[in-house]
Amino acid sequence: MNSIEINNVSKFFGKKKEIVALEQVNLNVPKGNLFGLIGPDGAGKTTLFRILTTLMLADTGTAKVLGYDVVKDYKKIRQIVGYMPGKFSLYQDLSVYENLSFFATLFNTSIKENYNLIKDIYVQLEPFKNRKAGALSGGMKQKLALCCTLVHKPEILFLDEPTTGVDAVSRREFWEMLKRLNKEGITIFVSTPYMDEATMCDNIALIQNAHILSINSPEGLMDSYPDTLWGLKSEKMYPLLLDLEKNPNVQSVFTFGDEHHVKMKQGKGEDDLKMWLSQSGHQEVEMKIIKPTVEDCFLDLLNERKKVKA
Amino acid sequence: MNNSIAIDTKNLTKKFGTFTAVDHISFHVNSGEIFGFLGANGAGKTTAMKILCGLSSPSSGEAMVAGFNVAKYPNKVKKNIGYMSQKFSLYNDLKVIENINFYGGIYGLSRKEISRRGHELLERLNIPNEAKTMVSELPLGWKQKLAFSISIMHKPTIIFLDEPTGGVDPVTRRQFWKLIYEAADEGITAFVTTHYMDEAEYCNRVAIMVDGKIEAMNTPKLLKEEFKTDSMDEVFYQLARNAKRGE
Numbered sequence: 001m002n003s004i005e006i007n008n009v010s011k012f013f014g015k016k017k018e019i020v021a022l023e024q025v026n027l028n029v030p031k032g033n034l035f036g037l038i039g040p041d042g043a044g045k046t047t048l049f050r051i052l053t054t055l056m057l058a059d060t061g062t063a064k065v066l067g068y069d070v071v072k073d074y075k076k077i078r079q080i081v082g083y084m085p086g087k088f089s090l091y092q093d094l095s096v097y098e099n100l101s102f103f104a105t106l107f108n109t110s111i112k113e114n115y116n117l118i119k120d121i122y123v124q125l126e127p128f129k130n131r132k133a134g135a136l137s138g139g140m141k142q143k144l145a146l147c148c149t150l151v152h153k154p155e156i157l158f159l160d161e162p163t164t165g166v167d168a169v170s171r172r173e174f175w176e177m178l179k180r181l182n183k184e185g186i187t188i189f190v191s192t193p194y195m196d197e198a199t200m201c202d203n204i205a206l207i208q209n210a211h212i213l214s215i216n217s218p219e220g221l222m223d224s225y226p227d228t229l230w231g232l233k234s235e236k237m238y239p240l241l242l243d244l245e246k247n248p249n250v251q252s253v254f255t256f257g258d259e260h261h262v263k264m265k266q267g268k269g270e271d272d273l274k275m276w277l278s279q280s281g282h283q284e285v286e287m288k289i290i291k292p293t294v295e296d297c298f299l300d301l302l303n304e305r306k307k308v309k310a
Numbered sequence: 311m312n313n314s315i316a317i318d319t320k321n322l323t324k325k326f327g328t329f330t331a332v333d334h335i336s337f338h339v340n341s342g343e344i345f346g347f348l349g350a351n352g353a354g355k356t357t358a359m360k361i362l363c364g365l366s367s368p369s370s371g372e373a374m375v376a377g378f379n380v381a382k383y384p385n386k387v388k389k390n391i392g393y394m395s396q397k398f399s400l401y402n403d404l405k406v407i408e409n410i411n412f413y414g415g416i417y418g419l420s421r422k423e424i425s426r427r428g429h430e431l432l433e434r435l436n437i438p439n440e441a442k443t444m445v446s447e448l449p450l451g452w453k454q455k456l457a458f459s460i461s462i463m464h465k466p467t468i469i470f471l472d473e474p475t476g477g478v479d480p481v482t483r484r485q486f487w488k489l490i491y492e493a494a495d496e497g498i499t500a501f502v503t504t505h506y507m508d509e510a511e512y513c514n515r516v517a518i519m520v521d522g523k524i525e526a527m528n529t530p531k532l533l534k535e536e537f538k539t540d541s542m543d544e545v546f547y548q549l550a551r552n553a554k555r556g557e
Contacts (some may be wrong), residue, residue, distance in 0.1 A: 138351045165476060167350040167545060168507055169550045193477045238491050254484055257511035258530065281464030295480055299415050304480065
């Protein structure tokens with residue numbers, strides 16, 4: 001069974017509907033999944049979230065959340081989903097405790113009733129329970145927002161870029177929290193611009209320029225990378241990059257941290273690359289076959305799309 | 311002061327009441343170096359950066375930036391640096407060329423000079439026909455590259471980049487770093503903060519702040535050796551997970 005079903009959803013903005021935010025999106029999220037929507041700013045992530053949480057109407061297509069239609073059954077959907085928008089949207093001038101009890105009351109419940117669900121997170125907030133939400137640190141705000149999203153025990157969580165602008169340590173903690181909630185049986189639909197977070201999800205959809213590029217499990221995606229990928233390291237990385245970009249046998253080259261990831265053109269391989277290296281004057285270049293990351297796949301899919309378009 | 315040093319701080323400290331946001335930090339950045347400045351939220355990065363840009367004065371200690379003492383000559387510092395962040399960059403409701411003219415004017419370039427450098431800048435970014443486009447209509451990636459180019463239009467000694475690539479797509483992010491390398495090749499020093507740990511690898515040297523102090527500073531390679539790991543992500547995690555304070 002699917003918790004989310006999206007069929008041919010499109011959305012346009014602008015006076016003449018000239019801006020395409022989503023084009024023919026089809027996507028299913030299985031029940032109990034931790035599903036990641038991965039893509040950069042402006043890809044269409046937030047628009048999709050707003051359509052699914054009944055805050056915006058699609059121009060074409062249909063979508064269902066837990067079997068309910070996002071247009072006809074919007075009232076029902078609002079009762080059973082938890083939505084954390086990308087922008088901090090709690091009451092800044094209410095305290096931590098006041099915000100939480102406000103959201104509980106809104107959903108006809110109390111903090112006590114579903115305390116087991118928020119306990120792990122709330123104990124970290126409790127020392128500051130009388131502090132105004134506006135005066136909390138970024139990481140604490142994010143935890144409070146998650147608590148408020150959970151307090152009515154939603155069946156599905158919509159989290160729009162919860163880790164944007166958050167440092168690497170807090171990001172890791174946040175994903176551990178999501179994993180725990182997911183184990184309780186809550187379906188989670190989460191978006192992020194950080195490609196490295198994709199591996200924390202059961203399934204992911206890659207999105208760019210209003211289009212879904214791929215839907216797969218992270219492992220499935222990485223295994224489906226169509227070519228051999230070479231990792232090159234040297235002392236002088238930038239000149240090596242510039243020269244690799246000029247090499248006519250190279251299909252693509254992208255830097256990943258301390259390594260250049262190189263894909264050779266069809267019919268070209270290890271010997272061509274080794275030969276070029278020995279002639280190019282670059283010294284002591286370490287070269288090995290590497291396993292592609294989600295970001296490699298994203299970059300490759302973008303290239304494929306460009307080719308199809310051209 | 312040595313010309314080959316772009317930034318030099320000694321025991322730089324900033325207190326707000328009893329809270330020490332920046333706690334006796336001492337470091338230097340060489341001219342033409344790409345220097346990564348990392349830390350968890352609340353570690354004191356922004357406060358330190360504000361002092362170095364001449365926007366906030368230190369409580370004690372000193373900092374020389376582009377040859378000027380930041381506490382004594384903040385305005386001279388401001389004239390000799392560039393600044394760009396994801397949050398504050400260009401005016402969305404002005405055209406590309408209007409933004410160029412505006413920032414050129416702020417930095418006191420002559421009209422002739424603004425026109426020449428503006429033209430050059432658009433050519434270099436490969437968008438010569440977009441001069442009259444509203445900035446709001448540009449794709450995010452173009453905006454970021456344009457903002458960067460404008461921030462170095464007055465040929466500053468140092469460019470401060472505050473999380474310049476947040477949310478930017480992976481292709482543009484890499485193109486953006488090429489701009490940084492090009493600027494460094496021309497002798498401009500880059501002082502960069504980022505949450506992307508792979509970008510820390512692109513820096514010549516990296517400093518990691520924890521609770522107001524610099525806990526580690528070295529080349530990415532030596533930092534990884536020191537912390538016995540193969541990723542900067544792990545180096546950062548080992549240092550920052552023990553941080554006591556939040557943002």
